[in-house]
Amino acid sequence: MVKVGVFVGSEFGTAERVATHLAHQLALIGWQVQLYSQPEYEVLLRYHQDVVVIVTSTTGQGEQPKAIAPLYEQLRELGGYLGHCHYAVVGLGDSRYPDFCQAGRHWQQLLAEYGGQPLLPMLEIDASETLDSLVPCKAWLKQFSRQLNTQLTV
Ligand SMILES: Cc1cc2nc3c(=O)[nH]c(=O)nc-3n(C[C@H](O)[C@H](O)[C@H](O)COP(=O)(O)O)c2cc1C
Numbered sequence: 603m604v605k606v607g608v609f610v611g612s613e614f615g616t617a618e619r620v621a622t623h624l625a626h627q628l629a630l631i632g633w634q635v636q637l638y639s640q641p642e643y644e645v646l647l648r649y650h651q652d653v654v655v656i657v658t659s660t661t662g663q664g665e666q667p668k669a670i671a672p673l674y675e676q677l678r679e680l681g682g683y684l685g686h687c688h689y690a691v692v693g694l695g696d697s698r699y700p701d702f703c704q705a706g707r708h709w710q711q712l713l714a715e716y717g718g719q720p721l722l723p724m725l726e727i728d729a730s731e732t733l734d735s736l737v738p739c740k741a742w743l744k745q746f747s748r749q750l751n752t753q754l755t756v
Pocket of ligand 1: 618659667696699701702
């Protein structure tokens with residue numbers, strides 16, 4: 603069975619909440635899901651034939667949150683073949699910052715560079731527009747599960 607790994611980068615808990623919600627909803631519809639709040643390089647590479655979902659906020663000046671930064675740097679430096687991996691990125695940010703959702707955008711680029719297959723364009727959750735970050739997830743989840751069903755088998 604295809605596995606879905608949800609890898610989280612969160613400074614203050616919002617991305618963590620979104621990731622927990624997404625993981626829960628995906629598990630409810632029958633996918634084998636695992637959530638990683640302290641994601642590790644070796645674990646990510648185990649998903650090279652599965653599905654990787656990155657849920658990350660952006661912090662500082664366009665930076666990765668502390669928990670996911672080492673994973674991002676290791677993948678960037680050491681690489682890894684992800685040619686059979688499908689992925690999606692959920693980026694949380696605030697468009698009042700100049701580097702809006704930069705951490706998520708960097709993930710999109712990196713996963714594509716190593717051959718990953720995007721399932722959907724990145725979902726951007728803008729804190730300046732959205733009071734409840736779970737609201738934009740609803741439509742995205744529908745599209746995402748449609749993509750999983752057409753491109754992969756439960
Ligand atoms: C100190 C600080 C720096 C931030 N820097 C950025 C940024 O560079 N780009 C951006 O899009 N959002 C930025 N944000 C907004 C957060 O990404 C946004 O509020 C997000 O929802 C926080 O999610 P988290 O609680 O999971 O970290 C910043 C927020 C804080 C508090």
